[in-house]
Amino acid sequence: MPYINPFTSEILAAMNINEFENCTDDKDLISSQYDFDLRRYRLDIHANLTKAYLNSTGHKTITCSYREIKRDTKARVPDNTYIESKKYHLAPHTIVPINTEFMITKCYMRNRTTVLRKVQEDAFSFVQDKLTPERIKRYAKERERKPSVLIMGLDSVSRINFRRTMPNMFKFVNEQGWHEMQGFNKVGDNTFPNLLPALTGYSEEGSLALCNVSEVNCLDRLPFIWKNYKRANYLTAYAEDCRDLSTFNYLKPGFVQQPTDYYLRHFLTALEDKFSLRKRFGNVYCVGRDLSFNYVFDFGLQFVQRFINETPIFGFLWSNSFTHDYFDAPTALDDHFLDYMKKFKAAGLFESSIVVLMSDHGHRYNTLRRARSGYLEERLPMMFIYVPPWFRKKYPHLVANLAGNRNRLSSNFDFYMTLRHLLQLDSKSMAEINPKPPQCSTCQSLLFEVPFNRSCREAGIEEHWCSCQPSETITKASYARRIALAVVRDMNKQLRLQKLTNLCHDFMLKHLHKLDRKQILATDEGPSNANESYYIVNFKTRPNSAHFETTVRYNNLTGAIQMNINAISRLNSYAKDAKCLEQKVAKKYCICKDSVRKKKRQHLNRTYRVD
Numbered sequence: 001m002p003y004i005n006p007f008t009s010e011i012l013a014a015m016n017i018n019e020f021e022n023c024t025d026d027k028d029l030i031s032s033q034y035d036f037d038l039r040r041y042r043l044d045i046h047a048n049l050t051k052a053y054l055n056s057t058g059h060k061t062i063t064c065s066y067r068e069i070k071r072d073t074k075a076r077v078p079d080n081t082y083i084e085s086k087k088y089h090l091a092p093h094t095i096v097p098i099n100t101e102f103m104i105t106k107c108y109m110r111n112r113t114t115v116l117r118k119v120q121e122d123a124f125s126f127v128q129d130k131l132t133p134e135r136i137k138r139y140a141k142e143r144e145r146k147p148s149v150l151i152m153g154l155d156s157v158s159r160i161n162f163r164r165t166m167p168n169m170f171k172f173v174n175e176q177g178w179h180e181m182q183g184f185n186k187v188g189d190n191t192f193p194n195l196l197p198a199l200t201g202y203s204e205e206g207s208l209a210l211c212n213v214s215e216v217n218c219l220d221r222l223p224f225i226w227k228n229y230k231r232a233n234y235l236t237a238y239a240e241d242c243r244d245l246s247t248f249n250y251l252k253p254g255f256v257q258q259p260t261d262y263y264l265r266h267f268l269t270a271l272e273d274k275f276s277l278r279k280r281f282g283n284v285y286c287v288g289r290d291l292s293f294n295y296v297f298d299f300g301l302q303f304v305q306r307f308i309n310e311t312p313i314f315g316f317l318w319s320n321s322f323t324h325d326y327f328d329a330p331t332a333l334d335d336h337f338l339d340y341m342k343k344f345k346a347a348g349l350f351e352s353s354i355v356v357l358m359s360d361h362g363h364r365y366n367t368l369r370r371a372r373s374g375y376l377e378e379r380l381p382m383m384f385i386y387v388p389p390w391f392r393k394k395y396p397h398l399v400a401n402l403a404g405n406r407n408r409l410s411s412n413f414d415f416y417m418t419l420r421h422l423l424q425l426d427s428k429s430m431a432e433i434n435p436k437p438p439q440c441s442t443c444q445s446l447l448f449e450v451p452f453n454r455s456c457r458e459a460g461i462e463e464h465w466c467s468c469q470p471s472e473t474i475t476k477a478s479y480a481r482r483i484a485l486a487v488v489r490d491m492n493k494q495l496r497l498q499k500l501t502n503l504c505h506d507f508m509l510k511h512l513h514k515l516d517r518k519q520i521l522a523t524d525e526g527p528s529n530a531n532e533s534y535y536i537v538n539f540k541t542r543p544n545s546a547h548f549e550t551t552v553r554y555n556n557l558t559g560a561i562q563m564n565i566n567a568i569s570r571l572n573s574y575a576k577d578a579k580c581l582e583q584k585v586a587k588k589y590c591i592c593k594d595s596v597r598k599k600k601r602q603h604l605n606r607t608y609r610v611d
Contacts, residue, residue, distance in 0.1 A: 001182070001183060001376070001380070001407075001409075001467055001468065002376070002470075004160050004373045004376055004377075005373075006160045006161070006163045006164035007164065008371075008372075008373070010371055010372065011164065011368070011371055011373070014328075014367050014371075015164070015165075015327070015328045015331075016328050016331070017328070017331050018281075018328060018329060018331045018332035019332060020332045020333070020335060020336050021280070021285075021332070022291075023278065023285075023286035023287075023288070023289055023290055023291055024289045024290075026120070026289075027046075027049055028046070028049075028120075028122065029045060029046060029049050029050065029062075029064070029107050029119065029120045029122075030043055030044065030045055030046070030064065030090075030105055030107070030120075030122055030124075031043070031044050031046065032096075032124050032126070034302075034305070034306065038095070039129050040095050040096065040098065040129075041095070041096040041126045041128075042093065042094065042095055042096065043090065043093075043094045043096060043105075043124070044092070044093055044094075045062075045064055045090065045091075045092045045093075045107070047092065050062040050107075060110065060111045061109075061110055061111075062107055062108065062109055062110075062119060063089075063107070063108055063110055064089075064090040064105060064106065064107040064108075065087045065088060065089055065090050065105070065106055066087070066088055066090050066103045066104065066105045066106070067084050067085050067086070067087055067088070067103060067104050068084075068085040068088075068100050068102065068103050069082055069083070069084060069085075069101075069102040069103060069104060069266065069267050069270045070082065070083040070084075070085070070101075070102075070266070071083070071258060071263075071266045072266070076216060077216060077253045077254065077256070078254075078255070078256060078258075078266065079248075079249055079253065079254030079255055079265050079266065079269070080249070080253075080254065080269065081266070081269065082266040082267070082269055082270040082273075084104075084270065090105060096126055098128055098129070099128070100126060100128070101125065101126050101127075101128055101262075101267075102123070102124070102125050102126070102266075102267040102270075103123070103124050103126075104121065104122070104123050104270070104271070104274060105121065105122045105123070105124065106118060106120075106121050107119045107120045107121075120289075121275065121288060121289070122288070122289055123267070123271055123275070123287075123288065123290070123295075125264065125267060125295070125298070125299050125302065126302075127237075127262055127299070127302040127303050127306045127307075129306075130235065130261060131235075131307070131310055131311055135233070135310075135311060136310045136311065139310060139311045139312065145425075146232070146234075146312040147312070147352065147353060147354045147388065147391055147422060148234075148308060148312050148313045148314070148349075148352055148353035148354070149229070149234075149313075149314045149315070149353065149354045149355075149356070149419065149422060150300070150304065150313070150314075150315045150317070150344075150349060150353055150354075150355050150356070151315065151316045151317065151355075151356040151358065152297075152300075152317050152318075152355070152356065152357050152358075153195075153316075153317065153318040153319065153357075153358050153359060153360070154319055154322070154323045154330070154333075154357075154359050154382075155191060155245075155318070155319065155320040155323050155324045155359065155360060156323050156324050156325075156327075156359065156360070156361060156362065156363050156364070157323050157330060157359040157362065157381065157382050158359070158361075158362025158363065158376075158377040158378070158380050158381055158382065159180070159182065159184070159380050159381065159382040159383070160362070160373065160376070160377055160380065161327055161330070161362060161363065161368065161377060162330070162359075162382040165327070165328055165329075165330040165331045165334070166330050166331070166333065166334040166337070167334065168334050168335055168338045169334055169337055169338055169341070169357075172338055172341055173357055173384045173386075177350070177386050177387055177388065177389070177392070178384050178385070178386045179384065179385050179386075179387070179402050179403055179405075179406060180382075180383070180384050180406060181383040181384070181385065181405065181406065181410050181446065182380075182406055182407050183405075183406075183407055183408050183409045183410050184358075184380065184381060184382075184383035184410050184411070184415075185379055185380060185409060185410070185411055185456070185459065185461050185465065185466065185467055185468075186360065186361045186378075186379055186380070186381055186411075186412070186461075186465055187203065187411050187412050187413065187460055187461050187462070187465060188203070188204060188361075188465070189361075189364070189566075189567065189569065189585075189588070190360070190361065190364065191247050191250075191360045191361070192204060192213075192247055192248070192250070192252075192584070194360040194361055194381075194412055195247050195318075195360055195412075196213075196222075197411075197412040197413050197416060197437065197439070197440075197460070198358075198412040198413075198415045198416055199224050199225050199226075199316070199416065200222045200223050200224055200225065200416070201223065201225075201413065201416045201417075201420075201435070201436075201437035201438065202222065202223075202437065202438060202439065203437075203439040203460070205439075205566070206438050206439040207222060209438070210222060213252055214251070214252055214253070215253070216253045216256060217253075217256050218253075219248055219252070219253075219254065219255050219259075220255055220256050220257050220259075224259060225314075225416065225419045225420070226238065226259065226260050226314055226316065228419075228420065228423055229312075229314035229423065230260075230261070230314075232312075232423050233311070233312065234311070234312045234313055234314045235261050235262070235303075235307055235311055235312075235313050235314070236260035236261045236262070236313070236314045236315070237260050237261060237262035237263070237299070237300065237303045237313070237314075237315040237316070237317075238259055238260040238262075238263055238264070238265075238315070238316045238317075239262075239263070239264035239295075239296040239299045239300060239316075239317050239318070240264070240265070240296060240317075240318040240319070240320070241268065241284075241292040241293055241295060241296045241318075241319050241320055241321045242283050242284055242292060242319075242320040242321050242324070243268055243269050243272045243284075244284075245283065245320045245324060246265065246320075247318065249265070250584075251582055251583075251584045260316075262299070262303060264295065264296065264299050267295075268287070268292075268295060271287045271288060271295070272284065272287060274288075275287050275288030275289075276288060281321070281322055281323075281324075281325055281326045281329040281332075282324065282325030282326060283320060283321050283324055283325060284321060285321055285322075291321070292319075292321040293319050293321050293322060293333070293336075296317050296318070296319055297317060297319075297340050299317075300315055300317040301340065301343055301344060301347065303315055304344060304347045304348075304349050305347045308347060308348050308349060308352060308353070309348060309352075313353075323359075327363045327366075327367060327368040350386065350388060351388055351389070351390075352388055352390070353386075353388060354385065354386065354387060354388070354391070354422060355385075355386040356383070356384070356385050356386070357382065357383075357384040357386075358381065358382060358383045358384070358415075359381035359382045359383075360381055361378060361379070361381050362376075362377040362378045362379065362380060362381055363377060363378065364378050364569065364570075364571070365547075365570065365571045365572050365573060366571075366572065366573070369571050370571065375467070375536075375549075376467055378569070379465055379466075379467040380467060383410075383415070385402065385418075385446070387399055387402065395425065395447075398425075398447040398448075399447075401446075401447055401448055401449045402446055402447055404449055404450075405446050405449065405450045408450040408451070408452060408454060409450070409454045409455075409456065409459050409461075409468060410446055410450060410459060411440075411443065411459040411460050411461050412460075413437045413439070413440040413443035413459065413460040414443050414444055414445070414446055414450070414459065414460075415446070416437060416443075417430075417433060417436070417437070417443055417444050417445045417446075418445045418446045418447060420433055420445070421433055421445035421447050421448075422447075429448070430444045430445065430448060433445060437460065439460055440459070440460030442458045442459075442460075443458075443459060443460050455468070456468055462564065462567055463534055463551050463553075464550065464551035464564065464567040464568075464569075465567070469518045469519055469520065469534075470518075470519050471516035471517060471518045471519060471536060472516065472517055472519065473514060473515070473516050474515055474516070474517050475512065475513075475514050475515045477515065479556060480512060480515045481509075481512055482559070483515060483535055483537060483552070483554050483561070484509055484512040484515070484537055484539050485509055486552075486554065486559060486561045487537050487539070487550060487552060487561065487563065488507050488508070488509045488539075488541060490561055490563055490565070491507050491541075491565065491568075491589055492506050492507055494565045494589070495589075495590070498586065500581070500586060500590060503580045503581055503590065503592055503593065504580075504581075504586075504590040504591060504592060504593065505543055505591045505592070505593050505596055507541040507542070507546075507591070508541060508542040508543075509539060509540075509541060509542075510539075510540040510541050510542045510545060511539065511540045512537070512538075512539045513538040513539055513540065513547075514536075514537075514538040515535060515536070515537055515538070516535065516536040516538075517533050517534070517535055517536075518533065518534040518535070518536065518551075520533075520534075529555065531555050531556050531557040531558070532553055532554065532555045532556075533553075533554065533556075534551060534552070534553055535551070535552050535553075535554055536549065536550075536551050537549065537550055537551075537552060538571075543591055543596045543597065544577055544591050544595070544596060544597055545572075546570065546572065546574070546577065546589075546591060547570070547571040547572040548568055548569065548570060548571065548589070549568070549569040549571055550563055550567070550568040550569065551563070551567070565585075565589065566585050568588060568589055569588075570588040570589070574587055574588055574590075576595060577590070577591050577592060577595050578590045578591070578592055578595070579592060579594075579595060580592035580593070580594060580595070
């Protein structure tokens with residue numbers, strides 16, 4: 001893969017350095033602390049702060065209460081709702097009930113008879129004890145045979161943009177023990193088709209052999225890797241911010257059964273309902289007094305602090321709030337995320353655990369995607385893997401393989417096999433690690449050596465997402481527009497096949513921006529027909545100036561075209577174009593008839609109709 005300079009003038013001219021902003025400047029009236037002797041959480045109301053409030057207003061007392069937030073296990077779609085308990089009085093020093101995992105607190109000023117005003121509203125999560133003394137003793141004996149695993153993810157961050165926008169974090173993950181997978185290539189368009197193979201071994205299309213992920217209860221049936229870790233006596237946790245963007249809930253029903261031992265979804269759902277929200281960088285930034293990001297990573301930090309020395313853990317923490325929409329927004333997160341890394345380090349995470357910092361893909365549209373580096377930015381998400389000192393000492397051959405794979409092609413399917421390998425560290429070869437990903441029998445653990453001449457097909461990467469082959473630009477070739485017209489014709493055919501023509505407008509070619517022909521390398525499996533080649537077609541259509549890019553197999557002799565409509569890329573936002581339907585993939589290439597904008601100065605632009 002070619003080297004990409006992250007700091008070109010083209011990108012830097014469009015990039016802002018954003019400041020980190022807190023959600024409030026006031027101090028916490030209530031704090032939470034875990035008592036390791038009692039093995040219980042304590043809540044304390046700070047008397048010095050309440051006195052300051054009372055002295056400034058002349059009111060008599062401050063009184064606090066709380067409501068517990070629980071998962072509604074009887075709901076048809078539990079991920080999208082919650083149960084709120086009755087109100088309980090909160091004493092100045094309270095031992096939290098052992099079964100309470102989440103609560104919302106409120107403190108009011110009042111005189112003898114009347115509540116005068118709300119002073120502060122807050123929320124707390126509690127990673128409660130689920131261990132027996134016997135289990136803790138057993139772990140003390142087997143600690144160096146079962147590495148804990150914590151995966152931290154930031155949505156839409158390419159390895160190139162990570163270096164560009166988060167220099168302090170980049171420096172941290174270049175310390176001893178970290179390994180960057182520079183050849184890590186995405187396998188799907190957006191978050192779900194990339195995280196699904198990473199966590200289940202199934203592609204989105206492949207999962208249809210088991211069930212339809214849009215239907216209630218399907219996700220519960222898929223073989224998520226945390227189930228394997230749970231069967232191996234790990235405690236498991238999953239947390240993700242931004243309720244409406246959540247990977248397994250956006251246009252999907254989520255989980256009916258709670259997927260992991262500790263799960264944040266219903267708590268954040270309640271908070272986004274109950275608290276005031278502040279948007280920044282296009283998404284929910286503040287939820288009440290705290291960052292949406294902080295709820296996830298405070299939860300993860302508690303999980304580590306509570307159990308890292310008592311039992312093996314598997315955690316999956318994912319954040320959308322800073323990074324999903326604006327390519328330069330991570331500049332505001334850099335130092336804040338580094339502070340969390342230091343807290344995780346102080347908690348002992350890096351002494352015993354495999355730690356992964358990853359993303360699903362790079363930015364898929366707008367400024368960064370339109371840059372010269374945009375094609376690779378989109379396809380090469382960041383992937384850093386940390387191995388602790390004891391693991392390096394005990395398994396030097398596996399660590400050497402991981403280091404050797406730094407610049408070799410890898411994928412989400414390989415990452416899944418790596419997670420499986422960590423549960424079977426005595427395996428001598430891939431033949432001993434089963435089952436293999438159904439859509440990629442040649443995919444493998446990154447702790448085994450990856451072939452240097454590996455093809456995208458061998459890594460489970462479809463042609464459209466493959467970033468291995470160099471290409472030549474042939475936009476001025478005599479047949480270039482013919483290919484673009486064939487692509488648009490096929491898009492209209494797909495609208496008819498999927499019975500969407502009553503909702504979606506037919507496409508007309510507006511402009512062919514660029515046509516590249518992929519060069520077939522010695523290791524690649526190119527078309528067997530000498531008249532066929534793979535082409536990358538970058539074009540705009542009418543109406544609404546929709547901007548697309550796709551990879552097609554085109555026969556110059558017959559005009560036959562092969563393309564996967566599900567793999568087409570939309571390079572500008574389709575949020576306003578596709579409100580008439582909820583099919584996730586179809587939203588990319590549907591221009592709803594009721595969203596068509598009036599054409600301006602159309603006589604200046606020639607339109608090519610394709611029937």
